[in-house]
Amino acid sequence: MFxxxxxxxxxLAFMGINIILAVSLNLINGFTxxxxxGHAGFMAIGAYTAAILTxxxxxxxxxxxxxxxxxxxxxxxLLGIPILRLKGDYLAIATFGLSExxxxxxxxxxxxxxxxxxxxxxxxxxxxxxxxxxxxxxAIPEVKSLLWIYGWAFVxxxxxxNIVRSSEGRAISSIGEDELAAESxxxxxARYKTLSFAIGAFFAGVAGALFAHWVTFIKADLxxxxxxxxxxxxxxxxxxxSLSGSVLGAVVLxxxxxxxxxxxxxxxVIYPVLLILLMLTxxxxxxxxxxxxxxxxxxxxxxxxxxxxxxx
Amino acid sequence: MPLLSxxxxxxxxxxxxxxxxxxxxxxxxxxVGLIGPNGAGKTTVFNLLTGFFPPTTGSIVxxxxxxxxxxxxxxxxxxxxxxxxxxxxxSSLTVLDNLKTAQHFRTGYGLAEAILRLPRYFGEEKRIHxxxxxxxxxxxxxxxxxxxxxxxPYGYQxxxxxxxxxxxxxxxxxxxxxxxxLNPTETRELLxxxxxxxxxxxxAMLLIEHDMxxxxxxxxxxxxxxxxxxxxxxLPEEIRKNPQxxxxxxxxxxxx
Ligand SMILES: Nc1ncnc2c1ncn2[C@@H]1O[C@H](COP(=O)(O)OP(=O)(O)OP(=O)(O)O)[C@@H](O)[C@H]1O
Ligand SMILES: [Mg+2]
Numbered sequence: 001m002f003x004x005x006x007x008x009x010x011x012l013a014f015m016g017i018n019i020i021l022a023v024s025l026n027l028i029n030g031f032t033x034x035x036x037x038g039h040a041g042f043m044a045i046g047a048y049t050a051a052i053l054t055x056x057x058x059x060x061x062x063x064x065x066x067x068x069x070x071x072x073x074x075x076x077x078l079l080g081i082p083i084l085r086l087k088g089d090y091l092a093i094a095t096f097g098l099s100e101x102x103x104x105x106x107x108x109x110x111x112x113x114x115x116x117x118x119x120x121x122x123x124x125x126x127x128x129x130x131x132x133x134x135x136x137x138x139a140i141p142e143v144k145s146l147l148w149i150y151g152w153a154f155v156x157x158x159x160x161x162n163i164v165r166s167s168e169g170r171a172i173s174s175i176g177e178d179e180l181a182a183e184s185x186x187x188x189x190a191r192y193k194t195l196s197f198a199i200g201a202f203f204a205g206v207a208g209a210l211f212a213h214w215v216t217f218i219k220a221d222l223x224x225x226x227x228x229x230x231x232x233x234x235x236x237x238x239x240x241x242s243l244s245g246s247v248l249g250a251v252v253l254x255x256x257x258x259x260x261x262x263x264x265x266x267x268x269v270i271y272p273v274l275l276i277l278l279m280l281t282x283x284x285x286x287x288x289x290x291x292x293x294x295x296x297x298x299x300x301x302x303x304x305x306x307x308x309x310x311x312x
Numbered sequence: 313m314p315l316l317s318x319x320x321x322x323x324x325x326x327x328x329x330x331x332x333x334x335x336x337x338x339x340x341x342x343x344v345g346l347i348g349p350n351g352a353g354k355t356t357v358f359n360l361l362t363g364f365f366p367p368t369t370g371s372i373v374x375x376x377x378x379x380x381x382x383x384x385x386x387x388x389x390x391x392x393x394x395x396x397x398x399x400x401x402x403s404s405l406t407v408l409d410n411l412k413t414a415q416h417f418r419t420g421y422g423l424a425e426a427i428l429r430l431p432r433y434f435g436e437e438k439r440i441h442x443x444x445x446x447x448x449x450x451x452x453x454x455x456x457x458x459x460x461x462x463x464x465p466y467g468y469q470x471x472x473x474x475x476x477x478x479x480x481x482x483x484x485x486x487x488x489x490x491x492x493x494l495n496p497t498e499t500r501e502l503l504x505x506x507x508x509x510x511x512x513x514x515x516a517m518l519l520i521e522h523d524m525x526x527x528x529x530x531x532x533x534x535x536x537x538x539x540x541x542x543x544x545x546x547l548p549e550e551i552r553k554n555p556q557x558x559x560x561x562x563x564x565x566x567x568x
Binding site for chain 1: 383394402403412413417422
């Protein structure tokens with residue numbers, strides 16, 4: 001019997017989590033065309049919220065995951081309203097700033113909330129340690145289950161597919177295509193930009209919760225810009241506006257660095273070079289805006305056509 | 313009650329008065345032309361009427377609702393829909409999806425129903441599909457329903473933009489130079505098509521066009537805009553003979 005080593009299981013777990021992250025970021029960056037660099041921030045909100053709820057409050061894993069995701073959703077909704085007025089580079093910078101604020105807030109949460117509680121005379125009641133600052137949050141109850149991760153990955157893909165192939169999804173895609181034209185057809189673009197941002201944030205929150213309970217130790221530094229860029233690269237590699245492309249991108253960019261580990265010192269050279277090559281040769285990503293199913297169907301009809309041509 | 317009544321609408325960009333004292337009243341089903349030399353402010357009038365720019369002065373009442381200061385999407389939902397001088401397609405969507413997108417605000421299911429694929433989703437999608445296919449047939453675009461919009465020839469894209477605007481079910485359609493860039497055959501086809509659209513959908517149209525013959529052939533009433541001001545309005549034959557118009561408009565017109 002073929003046995004998966006712990007190492008392989010770990011890679012598979014991260015792959016599943018990355019699939020959730022990439023597919024959900026694609027809704028924002030690909031379909032809605034709103035360049036976000038803040039996905040790691042929403043992941044952090046989900047990770048910390050769920051970890052605190054399971055460890056300190058004894059919540060069941062699923063409930064804690066949903067709570068973390070909901071909080072990320074609410075943050076996305078509230079912050080999306082002002083931030084999504086910005087466009088292009090400005091939006092990218094603002095979303096990056098947003099995720100930095102989340103990170104810094106997590107680091108300083110205990111001190112600041114303690115002081116605030118003191119002001120309103122609740123200093124004695126307030127727990128001293130909530131996020132545990134820069135030291136990180138240890139001993140999170142372990143949930144090392146690929147079933148949970150891939151169950152959520154499946155749900156994420158299904159929900160996003162159903163959204164994209166609906167009237168709401170068409171409104172979202174039309175913004176990415178041409179915002180002014182969308183407005184001219186009666187689409188409240190501000191509303192749908194915010195909604196897509198918040199839905200993306202929700203699933204980033206789910207991914208954060210899954211991640212926290214897999215590694216059992218998290219710290220704010222894990223959710224820096226590097227992580228956001230990593231997710232963005234998966235989306236770009238797979239194709240902005242292709243859900244199956246993002247799955248592909250997540251798979252490739254989870255496995256590839258593992259192989260490059262052998263050349264650890266060269267990793268930071270090979271990785272960017274591969275990406276530059278990709279941008280030069282295939283800027284639309286592996287699948288462009290198409291889905292894997294239509295690409296495969298296209299290959300079949302082409303094969304059939306050439307077979308028919310050969311027969312005559 | 314008029315369908316549209318714009319009263320003394322004006323727009324100043326920085327120091328430039330692009331449109332001044334624009335006043336227009338349109339009845340349901342009426343066909344009005346808006347002409348004028350390059351930079352006269354015609355497109356700006358469209359942008360003002362449809363909420364793309366807030367007017368500096370004046371008021372706009374559409375279908376009994378004061379839409380002054382409304383956002384573009386709110387104006388469109390009221391039933392006043394425009395096309396753009398430079399085509400704005402949803403280029404990587406199919407022709408059919410371009411039309412379906414325009415039905416969004418009239419769709420009778422929400423996000424939850426879409427995610428859970430409840431019966432209302434399927435019912436509405438079926439209705440939207442049939443509705444858009446009928447429109448495509450009417451504009452003879454049903455043959456390319458599944459094509460990617462951006463891959464179509466220019467003439468088709470121009471037609472698709474009109475079809476997409478019609479998909480909103482407007483009461484007033486504003487067309488910004490629909491014949492620009494079309495060859496004579498296509499222009500003649502467009503003329504016939506607009507007449508038939510108007511009969512079929514019973515809507516009013518406001519039309520910007522450089523091609524004088526085109527406007528004269530289809531509009532019941534014409535407004536002439538020069539440097540943002542309406543210098544004349546009336547029946548096509550009146551406009552044709554108006555000396556002021558001949559000087560200001562035709563004098564600067566190098567083609568036509
Ligand atoms: N957003 C804007 N900001 C500043 N100035 C503008 C803006 N839009 C239009 N203008 C100016 O307003 C004037 C009228 O422009 P407009 O596009 O309405 O003319 P037009 O009659 O449609 O011309 P054309 O026949 O070339 O399409 C021009 O001088 C133009 O430069
Ligand atoms: Mg113009």
